[in-house]
Amino acid sequence: MISVGVLGATGAVGQRFVELLADHPWFDLTLLTASDRSAGKKYGSVVDWRLESALPEKARDILISPTTVDTIRKVDLVFSALPSEIAGDLELSCAQAGVGVCSNASANRMRPEVPLVVPEVNPDHLGLIDVQRDKGVNGFVVTNPNCSTIMMTMSLAPLRKFSYSSIQVATMQAISGAGFNGVAAMAIYDNVIPYIGQEEEKMELETLKIMGSLEGGEVKNALVDVSASCHRVPVIDGHTMALWLNIKEDPERVREAFRAFNPPISGLPTQPTSSVYLHDADNRPQPRLDRMRGRGMTVSVGRIRKGLRYVAMGHNTIRGAAGASILNAELIVSRKYL
Amino acid sequence: MISVGVLGATGAVGQRFVELLADHPWFDLTLLTASDRSAGKKYGSVVDWRLESALPEKARDILISPTTVDTIRKVDLVFSALPSEIAGDLELSCAQAGVGVCSNASANRMRPEVPLVVPEVNPDHLGLIDVQRDKGVNGFVVTNPNCSTIMMTMSLAPLRKFSYSSIQVATMQAISGAGFNGVAAMAIYDNVIPYIGQEEEKMELETLKIMGSLEGGEVKNALVDVSASCHRVPVIDGHTMALWLNIKEDPERVREAFRAFNPPISGLPTQPTSSVYLHDADNRPQPRLDRMRGRGMTVSVGRIRKGLRYVAMGHNTIRGAAGASILNAELIVSRKYL
Amino acid sequence: MISVGVLGATGAVGQRFVELLADHPWFDLTLLTASDRSAGKKYGSVVDWRLESALPEKARDILISPTTVDTIRKVDLVFSALPSEIAGDLELSCAQAGVGVCSNASANRMRPEVPLVVPEVNPDHLGLIDVQRDKGVNGFVVTNPNCSTIMMTMSLAPLRKFSYSSIQVATMQAISGAGFNGVAAMAIYDNVIPYIGQEEEKMELETLKIMGSLEGGEVKNALVDVSASCHRVPVIDGHTMALWLNIKEDPERVREAFRAFNPPISGLPTQPTSSVYLHDADNRPQPRLDRMRGRGMTVSVGRIRKGLRYVAMGHNTIRGAAGASILNAELIVSRKYL
């Protein structure tokens, strides 16, 4: 068992990490960090647990540590659900101190030597860990993309063999993506908010790195133009998106590609049976009915039409955040980087 | 005063007609039709009134008529909120009988001699009434488009001077668009349904006719490729949509065009101060906050970005249905077709 | 293993039965019935599966049977999710034919010889099965109460030692209680409906039988006055209710009684760890956070205040319907009636 911790364990994503790690077969959850005023108290007495599953017994009595390198170095690997403004330096310092960091924060995603990985899409980008090691870092920082970017790139993975140069994507994103207190009920009830700060920029930029190729210790960005329009809708969990790709092939060829998709990973505990699941019904995927497929790790696609148009959907705080980081960590272990 | 009636007056769109016509300065509401089992009863005793405004006093005591040509011919003009399967023949028969029909039903929209009109977009298409007259019809049938198509074509009206050949549009549509009982709460609550039957087809086809040119008694379809992806979201009223047009001009030029838009109509009672209103705030338009602008007749646009991308939104049962038909009728009167 | 079936397997409660029975340790699900037009088809091809968990593999390929005594008699036990209008006679006929019937339908609940059972409250009422047997019935009909009545009587079970003569209860009930299509989105969104047909009557009448005592082969109704006010609120699953009992004891004594509650059943597979769970936090129980406690079988209580007032909440389609019937069946098996 590898001893692991969660940085920022009391927030929306932090709670998902705790939920998913409580019974993990490879990782032993022993460290939980939060703000200084919670340090020293039992996690169960401090956290305002908001998930439908019960607070795991294992986590209840863990004493919260402050979010400092000194306390973090006691474990082998940490999952970061820190706010971006403090994640940047701290994650790098942890790596310097020999700790592996799998981060959901955006701060370090675009650093050249930091892999931005979706296991089913670009597992080879973990090769950048060697670049970090060459610079004398004993640990590492590996990041996963923004939640919407994950759903989109997952849905693109089976389409590698088709040629296209542009992607247009309109998202309908869940309120949990903004954290427990990020969206006021008066703001989103009976409403759509056609703007999510920095979300379009992240989708347009991160996608190029993820879809890019690792050559000579550097990622060469993919040559595709991504144009995103991001919207918040009154849904609790599950980001839905409508996509257009300038693929000329018949939609049936695309359906076949989705059905035939064989991801380049295997044997990872958090990996779902189907990484990408193609729905045949006209009115699917739907967030409430399909977000928990594959314990929240499957990305659903459907409505493949000429255009080429389709709809993709996945659970934003599992597949799009905590589960993404954990799957990255499992890939790292399986590839012997830890 | 012109005596008018509403066909199918008890449904969602029918009630909006009654609400909007109760105090109309030109039209005197005297006829309300519904199914045979309601005929002969007072409207107020039969209708399950579901609008936030109170049932108008004027309508309360009108005795419901059956939906037959014989009763309809007593008025000069009727507004049709009939289901498409019965609207087709009945509307044509009414026109034959000398009654003007302004219809929100889809049945006759694509008939060559029937104008499909959005007053701010293609008022000259009313010229097709002359084609109907030439065929010996004393009344007329004039239709308005599907609700989503209206919002989209309204937002396109100020952009006529730009050159573009393709439109991609992802809609986030309100539940009222399906009628009072069209969507079950269990189906849409905490959910997105990525499919609305025949909606994409209507947007793709009707737009070509509306944007087309009337030449020699025929409408020549516009040459533009429309690709729609339609989704239902948990919003009561107000259809929001994200659009892409392959316009190369700077977004600021497009903003200027929206601000400068001067619609080709004036002096109509139901016409709003701004037919198309450009929002400057990043997070607008929003259905709950902006749908009632211009008493529900203004289409809001915002988030003009390179791409060219923008967001449009309007009230689907007012601007997108009952109000659209009434504005058509006002245009018809002002152009002396009645 | 006891071979079992579900009558009315495609509806909201029917699907919950299928979900909960798919991996049951005692019951082998082999029969699913639905309307005649579905008979002969595979369950997976007919059902519009609406639960967040996936359709169980086991059920997918079962061929649907018609809802007739002839097909039902092939199994030992059936769970009835039939509409009340057909449940009444059919359930009795099944019992005559030797089949055990655990019914969620209301039709037979108030028949003198039919037990109306909540296992934690009145397990001894199963003694009425002997009355049925004495009348020559080889099977049996056992019913569970209406969903709201179950939550209320469960919360009353720990309070037996207190004296009270009146109960006032205001419910805030979930939309799933009306079935998948029972409530239109336009009717309940941003709304409260202060009326649910026959619900108040059921709570007021069924409670008396459940809380009554079985003496000499008859249930003597409890002497308590129940006054209910039932409301529908925009919640998917989970009925919340505020109760007043004229108990004079200190609220702390009542809290102790809730904490000390030891239900009169044990060892049943569907029985939760805590049948009634007392929340200490001021703002609990909440349906979204607490409905899945005990896999949906725990009734949560909280806010015990002088008055005596408290709040109770439970999952209406699990604890309040399908799970209730299954727990009844387990009790029946454990007491050797099958």
Next chain:
Amino acid sequence: MISVGVLGATGAVGQRFVELLADHPWFDLTLLTASDRSAGKKYGSVVDWRLESALPEKARDILISPTTVDTIRKVDLVFSALPSEIAGDLELSCAQAGVGVCSNASANRMRPEVPLVVPEVNPDHLGLIDVQRDKGVNGFVVTNPNCSTIMMTMSLAPLRKFSYSSIQVATMQAISGAGFNGVAAMAIYDNVIPYIGQEEEKMELETLKIMGSLEGGEVKNALVDVSASCHRVPVIDGHTMALWLNIKEDPERVREAFRAFNPPISGLPTQPTSSVYLHDADNRPQPRLDRMRGRGMTVSVGRIRKGLRYVAMGHNTIRGAAGASILNAELIVSRKYL
């Protein structure tokens, strides 16, 4: 015209004040106060306007004043939407400075010399203004109750002639009652929160003062026992409540009393046609359909049943807050206190 101001004009209740005062026939809105950092800026450039009606033109260009006695004394009358922690002293100081204060804040409601008034219930309590004057105060402070208390006491006004000693009330309150940012979407969506801080205490205490009698310059509390259970539900505007009164008379007598109610006020601009409206339909009142009755000033009641039970509902930010203060001010003017 009486020059008036709004204290705390940018919040949820402040915006309602601005909306309702913009076209008032007696009051001329000239002063808007907000926090110091907004002072000196135009209201239209500072306020995040969240009402469905457009920001009134009249208010748009008013320069925001700081919330100090010096700026407030320039007007005759102010409406206070201040947070309670600053309302207490400031309102008293304004009254000392000769300004009339009609406050929606809770801080001064229970002071012996401050009237707590619902015009249709206890208009004579304005007599306490004389007590204030006797103490040398040139202005006055008059308060309206908490929103839920207003709906309840309004519904009790027609029932004065019946004898009862206890009230039990379960509320289902709208999210706007907590202000624009008071409830997170993740907290209330698909949920009920069975707790609102200090709400039950306010309903239980304020009611006694309002229903009490003014004798010799003092209010003698009513002798009635109020027991409240308060819950938040996913509704935007409109507080619904179920009540029990130990009235023994036949429900039909109570219905008659509701129908016959003649409020002790008349001729006030904000007063609705029906102060209390009795619905006959089983499933009414409903917040979405009935909250705007009487431009938001009517309290709807329905479902009068033996028990005695009934349901009451009203618009919490109009009848329950801003509209309540304005109606108080109109009453004060009509009674020559200003």
